[in-house]
Amino acid sequence: MKRSLKIGAVSGIGIFLHWTFLLLVAAIFGYYYVQSQSVGAAIASMGLILGVFVCVVLHELGHALTARRFGVGTRSITLYPIGGLARLQRIPSEPMKEFWIAVGGPAVNLAIAVVLALVVLVGDGMFAPTALQAPGGNTLTSLMWINLALAGFNLLPAFPMDGGRVLRALLATRQDYAQATQTAAHVGQAMAFLFGIFGLLSFNPILVFIALFVYVGAQQESQQAVYRAFTEGTPVRQAMVTRFATLDVDDTLDDAVNKLLAGTDHDFPVVQDGAVVGLLRRKQLIQALSDHDRDAPVRTVADREFFTTDPGAPLDDVFQRMNEADCSTVPVVNGTQLAGLLTLENVGELIMVSSALKTRATRAVKRADVNDDTVRRMAGEDDAAATGATQES
C-alpha cells in the first residue's frame, strides 16, 4: 500500500491510486498530443481519463457492494493502469456467491454503457468508435465504447480477470475448489501464452505486458487455492509450533532482545502461571526500545488485545481470521494453559511438506501402475508423517 495514494473512501472502503496509474495518464496525454499536435486537445482528453477513472472505481464498487450483500467485507480498492483491484477480506466458499461477486464489476460497466448509449441516442446519435480518436467533442460516445471494452476485457476467462473467477465458480459447482482453480488457472495461462505470442508477433508491448500480468495472476490464484485445500478439515493442532520461546510477565525488554537474537522467533507470548496474558511482537519490541529503558518490564509494552484459539479449532477458519486481522502469530490455548503457537510461516511449511509428499506418492504409484486406492492410502499415510515432522520443528 506504500506505493499507493489514498484518494477517498466510499461506504468505509478506502480507494487508493497506485503510482503506475500516472503512467497511464501520461501515455494517454502523449497519444492525443501526437494525434492532434495540440496541447489543448491533449488536455481535453483529460476529461475522458477522469471519466474512465470514475468507471473503473464504479466497477470495483460493483464487486465490493455485491460482496457486502453476502457478508464479505472489502479491505481496499486500488487502481492500476490496466484496471482496479478490490481486496476482499475473503473469497466465499460457495461458488455461486463468488460468481455473483465476479459478475458484479463488468455488470456495472455494461449498465453505464447502456445509460450512455441512451444519452447519445437522445443527443447527436454519433455512435462511431472513431470518436475515440478525437476526444473532447465526443466524450460520452468514447466512454460508452471504453465501458464496453472494460466489460469485455474483464470477462476474458483468465485469472486475475473477473472472467477467470466466473469460470472457476462455474467449474467449482461440479468439482472441488482446488481442482477448479487449477483448471481455470491453466486456461488463464494458456490464454496469457497466446496473448504473449500474438503481442510479440505484432510488436504490441501492451499485449505482452498483459500476458505477463495474467500469467503471474493465474499462478498466485492457484497457490491460494492449494493453501485453502490443505487447511480445510485440518485441526490447528496439526500446524501449531510446540517449541517456542516465551517471556515471563516480569522479564525486561533486555531479556526479550536476548531471546529475539538467540532464536528465530519474532513474536513472544507473555506468560503468567502458564497462561498467556500478552503478546510481544518484534515491531512493538523494537519500537519499545526507543521509547523505554531496557530494564522496563515486557508487560508494560506487550499487546493485550490478541485472539487465541484452541488446538481442535479448524485451521481454515483460524487461518482466514489471521489474514483478516493481518496477524502473523496466534497463541493456541488449552483451557487456560498455553499449548502452542500458530504462525503463518508454520502453516506455509506444513503445506509445502504435505504437497511435496503427495506429489511423490502420486508419482511413485504412477510408476508402479497401481490402482487409485493405493494413491489415496499413500497420500494419507504420508500426511500423518508430514504433520509429525512439522510439529517437532
Ligand SMILES: [Zn+2]
Ligand atoms: Zn473486476
